[in-house]
Amino acid sequence: VIGSLLRPASYCGAYGFKPTFGAINRGGSHDGLSQSAHGPIAATLDDAWIVAREIADRAGGDAGYPGLYGPAELPVARKPLCVAVIETAGWAVAEAGAKEKFQAAVERIAAQGVKVVTRADHRGIALLETLLDRAGAVSHALVNYESVWPLNAYRARDPAKLSSFLRDRLLEAEQMTPAAYRALLSERAGARAAHAALDGDCDALITLSAPGAAPLGIEATGDTVFNIPGSYLGAPALSLPLLTLDDLPLGLQLIGAVDRDAQLFETAGWLEQIMAR
Numbered sequence: 001v002i003g004s005l006l007r008p009a010s011y012c013g014a015y016g017f018k019p020t021f022g023a024i025n026r027g028g029s030h031d032g033l034s035q036s037a038h039g040p041i042a043a044t045l046d047d048a049w050i051v052a053r054e055i056a057d058r059a060g061g062d063a064g065y066p067g068l069y070g071p072a073e074l075p076v077a078r079k080p081l082c083v084a085v086i087e088t089a090g091w092a093v094a095e096a097g098a099k100e101k102f103q104a105a106v107e108r109i110a111a112q113g114v115k116v117v118t119r120a121d122h123r124g125i126a127l128l129e130t131l132l133d134r135a136g137a138v139s140h141a142l143v144n145y146e147s148v149w150p151l152n153a154y155r156a157r158d159p160a161k162l163s164s165f166l167r168d169r170l171l172e173a174e175q176m177t178p179a180a181y182r183a184l185l186s187e188r189a190g191a192r193a194a195h196a197a198l199d200g201d202c203d204a205l206i207t208l209s210a211p212g213a214a215p216l217g218i219e220a221t222g223d224t225v226f227n228i229p230g231s232y233l234g235a236p237a238l239s240l241p242l243l244t245l246d247d248l249p250l251g252l253q254l255i256g257a258v259d260r261d262a263q264l265f266e267t268a269g270w271l272e273q274i275m276a277r
Contacts, residue, residue, distance in 0.1 A: 001036040001142055002231055006239040009041045010251030011214035011222065012239040016041050017048040020259050021234035021262050022065030033146050035139065035188075035231045043124030045240075045272060047072045049265050070262030077269030080203035082115040086255075088132050088207060090226040095212035097116060098250060101243045102208050103277065105252055109206075112274055117202065124198050131191040135232040138184050144173035145181050188232060192258075195233045199257050204230075204267045209239040209251025211267050226253060236261040239266050242275045 009016025017039045024038045031038075038055075041195060042048035053072055061067035090097070110116045119126040155162055162170070189271045211223050230237030235258050239251035254271070256264030 001033050002139055002224075003061040003227035005037075005041060006209050006230070006237060006251065007222050007224055007228045009241070010209035010241040010253075011249060012041070013249030014041050014043060014239075015045055015048040015241065016209070016239035017052055017070055017252070018237045019052055019261055020236045022062040022070040022232075024052065024235075025062055025257075025259065027059070027062075030150060033143055034185075035142065035234060037231070040258070045265065046239075047131065047209045049074045052261075065073060066259070068261060069259050070265070075087065075238055075262045075265040075269065077273055078263075078266035079112070080114055080267045080273055082117060082202050083201045083206045083254075083267075084198065084202040085116060085118045086125065086129060086132070086205045086207050086229065087119070088129065088226065088229050089136060090208060090223075093099050093211050093225060094208060095221060095245065096247050097211075098208055098212045098243075101245060101250060102252070105243065106206065108251060108274060117182075122201070123193065124161055124201060128191065128198065131194050132229050132232065133262070135191065136188065137229045138187055139228050139232055141173075141176065142184055142188070144169050145176050145184075148173050178220060192233055196258065203256075204264060205255040207253050207255070209253040213245045213248035213250055226245045230255045234258055237266050238264060240268055240272060 003075065005018045006016040012163060017163060018037050019039050021035060021037055026036065026038050032086045040048050040051040042051060053070065055201045056068035106116055117125055148170065152163065155167065155170060208226050209227055215222050236256045238254045240254065241249050243250040254264055254268055
């Protein structure tokens with residue numbers, strides 16, 4: 001929904017693939033959330049694609065969605081014409097070392113003759129960045145509202161079985177009106193339209209997968225701030241284990257166009273090749 005695929009992939013030095021919303025069937029998981037996606041965490045880019053394709057071939061997509069588009073085998077690596085850097089709200093909390101590693105990767109991409117655009121020189125990216133400013137707040141509110149059931153049924157059966165966090169979240173969601181929910185959906189739709197308008201201008205968006213390496217200890221599982229935009233846009237996203245920070249893994253994230261998952265893997269394959277040189 002917000003970070004359960006790309007964030008652990010980043011921390012573990014694995015490939016995380018969050019497909020286009022609806023591309024993999026979520027039946028049987030009590031997951032009716034409007035920006036949630038199932039996808040693999042894999043050891044290789046090839047494995048990530050093959051596993052997702054095999055699941056989609058067997059189970060299809062969510063009801064009403066066409067499923068995962070693309071070939072049965074890993075799409076052939078292809079050099080992109082343009083990538084767009086998006087900072088999002090995550091840039092403000094990213095560690096200095098993570099920013100340096102990311103900037104170095106972007107410079108390597110540009111050195112290969114790929115056009116790199118940012119909010120400073122592309123009006124469409126500037127608009128998208130602005131519309132993503134509230135992605136975190138809107139996403140959490142949507143998830144809360146959409147989780148009233150089954151949380152209210154669990155509470156009715158035994159409130160003590162719910163954590164105080166979930167009880168508070170449920171109380172907050174129960175105060176939201178249908179009109180407020182519709183307004184949030186409209187706000188998210190605006191961001192998705194701005195993202196769709198970039199089609200033809202940029203092959204992929206590029207950013208970090210996490211603000212830094214995995215946090216120490218078990219008190220927290222890390223900040224999801226860099227993972228929210230892909231879910232919010234309903235777009236395919238990949239975390240690639242191409243960076244390190246303090247000798248620990250750090251993911252480089254690519255976000256593609258809706259239903260262009262295969263093209264995203266083409267760009268990822270090329271990026272993997274040039275980062276290995």
